Amino acid sequence: FTSGSLANNDQVTVIMTSNASCTTTLTATSNVITTTASSVTPSVSINASSTSICAGSSITFTATPTNGGTTPTYQWQVNGVNAGTNSATFTSGSLSNNDQITVIMTSNASCAATSTATSNVITITASSVTPSVSINASSTSICAGSSITFTATPTNGGTTPTYQWQVNGVNVPGQVSSTFTSTSLSTGDIVTAIMTSNNSCTSPPAATSNGVTVSVTAPVPGIRYKAVTATPNIPLQLQARALGNNYSYQWIPPVGLNFSNIKDPVFDYDKQTEYLIRISSGIGCITVDTLLVNIVNTPSVFVPNAWTPNGDGHNDYLFPLTINVTQLKYFRVFNRWGQKVFETNIIGNGWDGNFNGKPQPIDVYVWTVEAVSSGGFIYKTSGRAVLLR
Incomplete structure (x- = not known):
């Protein structure tokens, strides 16, 4: 007797009718066999190497089957659309933000109540950041030969961004730190910095800063004034030349003058004196003029x-x-x-x-x-x- 429809606790017996001539009774009932019938429900869960990634980064998903039998099969899906291969793992580098990953497992277990099972859903968070960099200068107007320092301020630069400074679009060799100092710039030069971020989520990784235009002024050469003659201890106003606005003056030495830090001091002294007149512009250009004051004692x-x-x-x-x-x-x-x-x-x-x-x-x-x-x-x-x- 063969059956594929027995249920749990069903009792199976057989009644035999004999055709032997000497039987005392024609029929006999067998012992009872109680059947135990069982089934299993297949399931599958998945996990990911990460659920938050930078856009374009690779992520691997792994399926863990329950009651999958000896050789379960898998169908991976991204947002309900089949993807990947028949494998317990699925790797992708093209996932987008809020993509949902699942897998359908088909069990080959003999007692499976149903052959397929759908996994939990994993939702992906994919992000990207845009790097930027700005630069500023210690001054944009300088005197020829003076030093000027530029400083870069990165945004989304990562832990160790790298830099390449440029003057008029040409790389400055060896200038790869966040600051750049130069004494050789010319008027009209434009300074920029290219920053490369090491933040893994940057797109693109490099950014070019704003340009800083430099104004360079050549210092005015010093001259020697025509000597003046003074009478001992008789006030005489001296005069330095005017080079423009925002200039400061320093007469060296200061002896014999009412003020040594003005353009036109008054001389009141009894000794011949040669003065160096240090004329400084607002941007640091320095001009040194010379004036000799002679003393006349003859009335x-x-x-x-x-x-x-x-x-x-x-x-x-x-x-x-x-x-x-x-x-x-x-x-x-x-x-x-x-x-x-x-x-x-x-x-x-x-x-x-x-x-x-x-x-x-x-x-x-x-x-x-x-x-x-x-x-x-x-x-x-x-x-x-x-x-x-």
């Missing part, structure tokens, strides 16, 4: 050869102009008849052309002067001046 007196006492505020007085004179003993004026019409011993005082309250006529007048220099030297001189009205 000198100058009296104009004409004056016009007409009350217009110009040239109204006849008086001596003195150099290196500390004392005026007298300044006297005489008319053509030898009569003294004016006298003073005060430096800066002069004759207004009046005598005894009356304007004097147009004529030639004789003057004489006696003065004392700072060194005690007595200086005398005389001359003529024309009164004009």
